[in-house]
Amino acid sequence: MHDHPFGFLLEVVLRTVIMFMVILIALRASGRRGIKQLSIFELVLIIGLGSAAGDPMFYDDVGILPAFVVFLVVISLYITVTRLSDRFVKIEKLLEGKPLYVIRDGKLLMDAFRDSGLSQDEFFAELRLRNVEHLGQVRTVLIETSGEFSVLFYADDDVKYGLPIFPDELQNKLNNHGNCDYIACAKCGGVRSGKDVTKLPTCAECDVCEWVEASNARRVG
Incomplete structure (x- = not known):
């Protein structure tokens, strides 16, 4: 526990529940493309979300609100880039490669x-x-x-x-x-x-x- 009181365990539980719900909502917002076989770009998305979600779960000096902002930015970038790649073939090939x-x-x-x-x-x-x-x-x-x-x-x-x-x-x-x-x-x-x-x-x-x-x-x- 280091210097944390045992009462901090309850906060860890609450933080984990909150971040778990945020991850579910974020992946749902990314659409079906986020849950199929991962491409390189989608793997970057998952790594980014995982990093943003993990620390606020148990570090008392990492706030949930900044992590939530990170989620919003990452998901917004993902949605923007995927829409651009759907519209422009060159962007899709750049991000996804080609068969x-x-x-x-x-x-x-x-x-x-x-x-x-x-x-x-x-x-x-x-x-x-x-x-x-x-x-x-x-x-x-x-x-x-x-x-x-x-x-x-x-x-x-x-x-x-x-x-x-x-x-x-x-x-x-x-x-x-x-x-x-x-x-x-x-x-x-x-x-x-x-x-x-x-x-x-x-x-x-x-x-x-x-x-x-x-x-x-x-x-x-």
């Missing part, structure tokens, strides 16, 4: 993938959670501004040969052509015929010579 295409036609777009900041293991783990077995099942993958993945699949009849994304298959690198019908680059997922290949080539897309046998299994689930 990032990382796979098209079953192949990794290497420049975009590097921009995503994800490792291959992390990315493939996300795809496996969506019942993806190999990249030939996937037509398009976008990383949304919220960080969520949007995965568009090929129809079963249109599934192509693709890079398998399970660890044991990825680690099973080919030492030679291996008499495979198709081979897939272990880095970018580019697929080419493995027939009549006497020596594994260097991938023209990513300049890597690591290949695995391509899979053409249909998606399950």
Whole structure:
């Protein structure tokens, strides 16, 4: 308790109830956008509100009225900026970014993938959670501004040969052509015929010579 009397505990309870109600009202005022998957801007909002709400709950020298003013300013800024971003596309892109295409036609777009900041293991783990077995099942993958993945699949009849994304298959690198019908680059997922290949080539897309046998299994689930 330090130098505070025990009666200050009752004040802490009252302060916490007040700030709890203020947080509820503030988030309600921010609209549904404040309670879905957080964007970077919304995360700034939550951090700002949390900092303004926490101290007045138990520091006796921090008044509730200044914290309430901070809430009003933060929420006002949030509402103003979100309305501007809804009206002006450039402001929205500046604050939220834009969706990032990382796979098209079953192949990794290497420049975009590097921009995503994800490792291959992390990315493939996300795809496996969506019942993806190999990249030939996937037509398009976008990383949304919220960080969520949007995965568009090929129809079963249109599934192509693709890079398998399970660890044991990825680690099973080919030492030679291996008499495979198709081979897939272990880095970018580019697929080419493995027939009549006497020596594994260097991938023209990513300049890597690591290949695995391509899979053409249909998606399950």
